Amino acid sequence: MQPVVVAIDGPSGSGKSSVSRAVARHFGYGYLDTGAMYRAVTVYCLRQGIDLSDADAVVAAAEELPLGLGADPDDPAVTLDEEDIAAAIRTSEVSAVVSAVATNLGVRAVLQDAQRELIDAIAEDWGGVVAEGRDITTVVAPDADVRVLLTASEEARLARRSTELHGSADEAAVAATHDQIVRRDRDDSTVSQFTEAADGVVLLDTSALDFDGSVGALVEIVTATLARAS
């Protein structure tokens, strides 16, 4: 059996990470969070005192990054030199500046190459991989067996992230989340196209779905696409 590659893209708060992990678990596949790689470069630069606006220095950091990524959807470990940085990459400080790294085209080239290798290796080890990010369906793995753009309305995405970070989706909490969703997507979309489904990419809008409904819908798309191809 050929290993299966499932590519998922989408804007912030659409549910890429959580839904992709659940879908990987369902099929027994490995999981790759490509956003964690941009975040890890950011943490590394902040710790080394590298100015994020110094494009060449940030590319050099991406090239020498001592990164470890676990593919287990139940425990997607992220390490730098063996140190667990899973929490460090998710701080608001990192979320606020990660787009400066993600819009560095030299960094993107380095990480995209690494992601292609990881996708092949994880798919081989696990029989399949669910890889998620912003440019997986279009640039990193355009030949993936299943390609899905996971979206949700800005309102739904703001409410989800706000609930996750602040435990509420009231007006103040949503306002505090605005930069993380709206400004960051605007910056990120200058280098990747993740607002409209490219040719051959299935659009899954989860605005009206709860978490389990989103997982079920994605499982159905994967199952149907693989059945059609066999």
Ligand SMILES: Nc1ncnc2c1ncn2[C@@H]1O[C@H](COP(=O)(O)OP(=O)(O)O)[C@@H](O)[C@H]1O
């Ligand atoms: N369909 C959904 N309905 C409600 N909440 C969801 C749904 N999908 C994801 N979530 C929740 O929204 C938050 C953001 O999801 P996440 O997977 O981090 O999105 P992304 O990786 O696209 O930024 C998480 O707390 C997640 O549990």
Ligand SMILES: Nc1ccn([C@H]2C[C@H](O)[C@@H](COP(=O)(O)OP(=O)(O)O)O2)c(=O)n1
């Ligand atoms: N394939 C990818 C993955 C992430 N990025 C960028 C976009 C984001 O600003 C950062 C972090 O991505 P991540 O998926 O962790 O972000 P969110 O979970 O949506 O908050 O990296 C990218 O440009 N290309």
